[in-house]
Amino acid sequence: ACPHRPCPRGAANLRSRTGCEVGFWFLKLVESGEKERLMELLRERLVECGWRDDMKALCRAYARKKGRNNVTLDDLIHVITPKGRASVPDAVKAELLQRIRSFLMSSSLW
Amino acid sequence: WRTAIEQNPSTQIGNQAAGMSSSNDAPVSPRSQLVLSCFEELLDFAVADVASECHRIARLGLDRSVDAEEEELRLWAARVAGDHPGAEDGATRAAGGGGGNKGAPDVFGQTHPAIAADVVDCMNCGRPVVAGRFAPHLEKCMGKGRKARAKTTRSSTAGRYRNSNGNTASYSPYS
Numbered sequence: 133a134c135p136h137r138p139c140p141r142g143a144a145n146l147r148s149r150t151g152c153e154v155g156f157w158f159l160k161l162v163e164s165g166e167k168e169r170l171m172e173l174l175r176e177r178l179v180e181c182g183w184r185d186d187m188k189a190l191c192r193a194y195a196r197k198k199g200r201n202n203v204t205l206d207d208l209i210h211v212i213t214p215k216g217r218a219s220v221p222d223a224v225k226a227e228l229l230q231r232i233r234s235f236l237m238s239s240s241l242w
Numbered sequence: 243w244r245t246a247i248e249q250n251p252s253t254q255i256g257n258q259a260a261g262m263s264s265s266n267d268a269p270v271s272p273r274s275q276l277v278l279s280c281f282e283e284l285l286d287f288a289v290a291d292v293a294s295e296c297h298r299i300a301r302l303g304l305d306r307s308v309d310a311e312e313e314e315l316r317l318w319a320a321r322v323a324g325d326h327p328g329a330e331d332g333a334t335r336a337a338g339g340g341g342g343n344k345g346a347p348d349v350f351g352q353t354h355p356a357i358a359a360d361v362v363d364c365m366n367c368g369r370p371v372v373a374g375r376f377a378p379h380l381e382k383c384m385g386k387g388r389k390a391r392a393k394t395t396r397s398s399t400a401g402r403y404r405n406s407n408g409n410t411a412s413y414s415p416y417s
Contacts, residue, residue: 191293
């Protein structure tokens with residue numbers, strides 16, 4: 133287990149839920165530092181649109197129901213993932229997709 | 243890895259690429275699929291990030307004090323917003339909280355307007371100024387403002403106000 137930051141499911145083998153191997157390209161994103169920039173952008177947009185607050189509210193409600201000392205990180209990830217994925221605003225998603233696409237296109241291997 | 247992508251049938255994920263194509267029936271190209279998958283990985287990180295923060299808050303029992311603080315901030319903001327039109331009656335808006343209540347009665351039972359209304363004479367230019375607006379007046383009056391420095395000549399301020407880049411640095415004794 134990573135002591136600093138939990139690794140999300142799927143990141144270990146870098147294979148997306150669709151089954152296709154994004155490993156190679158995701159590694160490119162990471163190596164170039166673009167992943168960090170994209171994460172910053174995504175985080176900022178998700179804060180602005182209230183997504184982060186919505187997720188925190190879900191977590192708080194769950195923690196109150198289950199008892200705050202009984203809550204595990206896995207629980208919380210499971211609780212917010214479906215809603216989290218579904219409630220990203222289209223504009224935010226489009227912006228990130230565009231950025232990712234531009235980056236990959238600028239790579240000579242694309 | 244290319245063959246791995248081409249073998250994958252279009253799944254329902256393809257329909258979620260709403261930002262890319264408007265038709266639900268149009269198949270998503272392998273490259274768009276890849277771009278989408280990268281986005282999903284990023285989103286997973288974002289989800290784990292917020293879950294991690296909430297987990298910490300829950301386990302440390304911080305959510306109570308966070309709520310109480312937010313509540314107090316909201317009360318304070320509402321009070322200040324109510325004071326801005328210049329209303330002087332603070333008695334009806336008195337609410338619990340620490341010092342710094344504007345318009346609420348003080349320990350002697352006196353209420354004061356949020357913006358002090360007394361008029362004083364500026365010791366720099368000699369003009370009468372409303373006390374509540376004295377600090378901003380003094381800033382301009384003593385030459386902090388970029389636009390308000392009409393009185394000073396260039397020669398006297400060149401060395402004082404410009405930094406090595408040649409940009410005007412604002413000089414404020416109150417900062």
